[in-house]
Amino acid sequence: MRLAYTISQAFKQMNRNKAMTVASVFAITAMLLILGLFFILVVNINMAAESIRDDYNTIEVFYLDETKEADIKKAQTEVAAWDNVEKVEYRSKAQAMEVLKKRWGDSGYLLDSLKNNPLPNSLIITVKDLEGSDAVAEQAKNLAGIEDIRYYKDTVDKLVKVTNGIQIAGLVIIAFLIIISIVVVSNTIKLTVLNRSEEISIMKYVGATNWFIRGPFLFEGIWIGGLSAALSAGIVAAAYWKAADILESGIIQVMSIPMVPVKFMALNLLWIFLALGISIGAWGSIISMRRFLDT
Amino acid sequence: MITFDHVTKYYKTNIGLNDVSLHIDRGEFVFLVGPSGAGKSTLIKLILKEIDADSGSILVNGREVTKLTSRLIPAHRRNVGIVFQDFRLLEHKTVYENVAFAMEITHQKRREIKERVPAVLGLMGIEEYVKKYPSELSAGEQQRVAIARAIINAPDVLIADEPTGNLDPDTAWEIMRLLEMINEKGTTVLMVTHAKDIVDRMNKRVISLENGQITGDAVGSYETKNAEENKEEAEGGEEEEEFVFDWTSGGLD
Numbered sequence: 001m002r003l004a005y006t007i008s009q010a011f012k013q014m015n016r017n018k019a020m021t022v023a024s025v026f027a028i029t030a031m032l033l034i035l036g037l038f039f040i041l042v043v044n045i046n047m048a049a050e051s052i053r054d055d056y057n058t059i060e061v062f063y064l065d066e067t068k069e070a071d072i073k074k075a076q077t078e079v080a081a082w083d084n085v086e087k088v089e090y091r092s093k094a095q096a097m098e099v100l101k102k103r104w105g106d107s108g109y110l111l112d113s114l115k116n117n118p119l120p121n122s123l124i125i126t127v128k129d130l131e132g133s134d135a136v137a138e139q140a141k142n143l144a145g146i147e148d149i150r151y152y153k154d155t156v157d158k159l160v161k162v163t164n165g166i167q168i169a170g171l172v173i174i175a176f177l178i179i180i181s182i183v184v185v186s187n188t189i190k191l192t193v194l195n196r197s198e199e200i201s202i203m204k205y206v207g208a209t210n211w212f213i214r215g216p217f218l219f220e221g222i223w224i225g226g227l228s229a230a231l232s233a234g235i236v237a238a239a240y241w242k243a244a245d246i247l248e249s250g251i252i253q254v255m256s257i258p259m260v261p262v263k264f265m266a267l268n269l270l271w272i273f274l275a276l277g278i279s280i281g282a283w284g285s286i287i288s289m290r291r292f293l294d295t
Numbered sequence: 296m297i298t299f300d301h302v303t304k305y306y307k308t309n310i311g312l313n314d315v316s317l318h319i320d321r322g323e324f325v326f327l328v329g330p331s332g333a334g335k336s337t338l339i340k341l342i343l344k345e346i347d348a349d350s351g352s353i354l355v356n357g358r359e360v361t362k363l364t365s366r367l368i369p370a371h372r373r374n375v376g377i378v379f380q381d382f383r384l385l386e387h388k389t390v391y392e393n394v395a396f397a398m399e400i401t402h403q404k405r406r407e408i409k410e411r412v413p414a415v416l417g418l419m420g421i422e423e424y425v426k427k428y429p430s431e432l433s434a435g436e437q438q439r440v441a442i443a444r445a446i447i448n449a450p451d452v453l454i455a456d457e458p459t460g461n462l463d464p465d466t467a468w469e470i471m472r473l474l475e476m477i478n479e480k481g482t483t484v485l486m487v488t489h490a491k492d493i494v495d496r497m498n499k500r501v502i503s504l505e506n507g508q509i510t511g512d513a514v515g516s517y518e519t520k521n522a523e524e525n526k527e528e529a530e531g532g533e534e535e536e537e538f539v540f541d542w543t544s545g546g547l548d
Contacts, residue, residue, distance in 0.1 A: 002402055016387065202383050205343070206444065207373030208400040210365075 002215075009216035010223065017192050021224060024188040028228035028280060029235075031181040032273050035174055036236035039272070040265065042170035047260050049163040056152040057130050059137050062120040067145030069121065075143050076123055082139060084132040089124040093117045120147055130156060178276065185284030189221060193288055200292050210293045217285045225281025229273035236273075237266035296321040296452060296483045297342065302351030304337055304507075311337035313507035314351075319485065321451070324478045326494050327487045328517055329504035335487045338504070339454055342485075343375060344368050356451045373401060376445030376453040376482075380460035382437045384429040384444075390416065391425040394443045401448065415443045419473060435466035439473065446477055453477060455486040459493060467493065491517040 014021045063072055073090060080088045091099070096119040101108035125140065127133045133153050140149055193200070203213050241262045297319040304311035312334045319325050327335050340346045341353055344360050353360040356374060363371055384393050391412055398408045416422045419439040421432075429437050438458060445453055455474060459467035471493055478484045488494060494501055494517035503511035 005399060005402075198383070199385055202385065203396075203400065204369075205372060205377050205383075206397045206400060207369045207371070207448075209369040212369075212400050 006215035006219055010219035013192070013196070013216060014220055014223070017195065020188060020192050021220075024185055024224045025228050025231070027184045027188060028181055028225060028277060029232045031177055031184065031280075032228060032232035032277060033235060035177045035276070036232060036269060036273070038170050038173055038177075039269065040236070040240055040260075042167055043260050043265070045163055045166050049159055052159055053130060053156055056156050057127050057133070059125040059127065059133060059140060059149065059151040061123040061125065061140050061143060061146055062148045062150070063122060064145050064147045065120065067121070071145060072121055072123065079123065079125055079140065079143075082136060084128050084136055086126040086128045089126075091122045091124055093119050093121055096120070096122060178280065181276075181280045182283050182287070185221065185224070185280055186288040189217060189285045190288035192220075193217065193292055197292060213293065214286070214289050217289055218282055221281035221283075221285030222278050223281070225277035225279070225284075226274060227277075228281075229277030230270070232277075233266070233270040233273040236269055237262070240265055296323070296356060297485070298352075298354040299338075299341075300352040300354075302341065302353060303349050304341060304346065305349055310334070310507040311346075312341070312348075315504075315507070315509055316351075317502060317509060317512065319483060321483055322478070322481055324475070324484045324497075324499045325486070326497070326499055326501045326517070327485060327504065328489070328494060328501055329510075333504040334507040335504055336456075337507070339377075339456060339485075339487065342452075342454065343372060343377065369400075373448050374450050374452065376448070376450040378438070378441050378445050378453070378455040378458045380457035382429070382434075382441045382461075384437055384440055386429055388428075389425065390421065390427050390429070390432070390440050393429065393440055394447055397444045397447045411447060412443075415447050416440075418476075419443045433466075434461050435463075435469060438462065438466075438470055442470070442473055442477070446482065450482065452483045452485065455484065455488075457487055457489065459488065459490055464492075471497065 069092070076088045076090050079085060094117065097111065097117050100119065101111050104111065125136060127136050130153065133151055137149055137151050137153075140146070200213055244262050297317075299315050299317045302312055302315045309332070315334070315338070327338065329335055337346070341348055342355060342360065344363055348361050351361070355371070358371065360371065385396065388396065394412045394416060395408050398411065413422055413425065416425060419442060421436055421439045421443070424432060424436065424440075429440065432440070438461075442458075453474070458474070459470055462470060467490065474484055474486065475497075498514065498516070500514050501511065501517060502509060
């Protein structure tokens with residue numbers, strides 16, 4: 001009886017204040033849309049950083065041309081036994097040329113005009129933990145007959161710093177947006193409450209408890225929040241699906257950075273938005289009612 | 296039923312009540328009279344615990360009102376029915392809903408509400424208006440709805456804050472008869488009023504307030520207890536808006 005009464009009252013008052021209800025839904029939906037945009041951005045950048053990290057957890061050891069292949073192979077088994085080394089791959093001059101040709105793609109024929117293969121024989125060491133790659137590189141410097149060592153820790157470090165920065169900025173912006181949404185919702189609900197301040201005072205005279213008065217407004221807030229959440233999650237998911245469709249057949253695929261799957265994203269967005277929308281609506285209504293329920 | 300023991304309430308700029316002590320027995324009918332700003336509203340607000348007293352004790356039906364926690368205030372107010380000069384009905388609710396609403400807040404069974412509301416509306420003589428909205432009723436009829444709402448939960452005390460202030464003399468007397476009937480059924484009635492003729496003709500106990508203090512308390516008329524004050528009012532030219540009948544908000548439109 002209590003819950004049913006509260007809910008029926010909430011729907012009655014939403015129906016009575018249709019314009020206000022619609023305005024609130026729009027306000028929260030807009031807020032959640034912007035929020036969703038940042039969320040998608042942060043999540044995808046995160047994932048891109050992760051995959052770039054995976055690509056760059058190698059140390060390339062280049063050998064002088066005069067070093068014998070047998071010596072290099074011997075070094076390969078030696079290096080494979082080191083700490084933090086996942087695998088060691090031998091890449092001959094010829095194989096290196098193949099890789100380069102493939103990377104150049106359509107322009108690969110340009111390499112055919114080279115008389116001598118300028119690329120060195122190399123060992124490609126994949127490390128288990130990127131953080132420990134310094135030690136591995138240091139050890140590799142002592143290998144006999146090498147010309148140069150190249151690894152990407154600096155690049156990756158920079159990338160990690162940048163993505164961390166973007167993540168923090170994203171979280172700050174998201175927190176900010178949540179606060180703004182609560183203020184917007186509490187203001188819209190405050191207008192409904194103001195509209196009904198007379199009614200609330202009568203309710204108090206007749207002896208209604210604060211929760212009895214607050215109940216319908218709270219439910220109204222939750223309903224508006226939930227509705228906006230479902231709406232914005234739908235819009236964001238649809239937009240993301242469309243965007244993923246376009247991007248994956250274009251640039252992103254070429255860069256070989258995968259996007260977060262649409263289904264996974266949509267489901268998570270829905271939960272996050274629902275949690276956010278409902279708490280925004282609930283808090284908005286509680287905050288806006290506080291002043292009217294003092295005595 | 297209602298006992299004030301040395302109750303004082305000061306506002307920032309003026310006195311509300313100054314060391315007021317009074318006792319109203321169960322089943323009494325009491326008029327509370329006095330000029331504007333005498334402390335009548337303060338007294339009522341204190342009974343309802345809308346405001347807190349600075350000092351003193353207030354007992355309503357054996358309950359110490361000054362010590363009520365905010366959680367207990369709603370239950371206390373259900374035991375004190377209140378009727379206002381401006382009726383304060385909910386405009387978007389029908390007559391039935393306006394009265395039923397006071398029962399709904401206590402989560403009473405729908406079946407009980409369906410029985411009680413028409414019965415009380417019948418008692419007020421407005422049972423045929425259940426489906427009408429307040430704006431469709433005359434002022435007197437609206438006040439009857441307000442009274443029905445105030446007594447639907449059978450309170451021990453009924454406070455009427457100038458219940459006839461917006462009514463023409465005939466309608467005012469109809470309302471008075473209803474209040475008297477409610478009183479005869481055992482409810483203590485405390486009525487704030489400026490209507491001299493009503494106070495005089497009812498011949499009930501009259502408590503006069505002035506400047507936050509009780510200046511008279513006896514069975515009798517408005518005139519005798521407030522002769523001095525009336526003279527002052529006339530001399531001071533104090534506003535007497537309460538005496539002016541507000542015809543425009545009456546039931547004529």
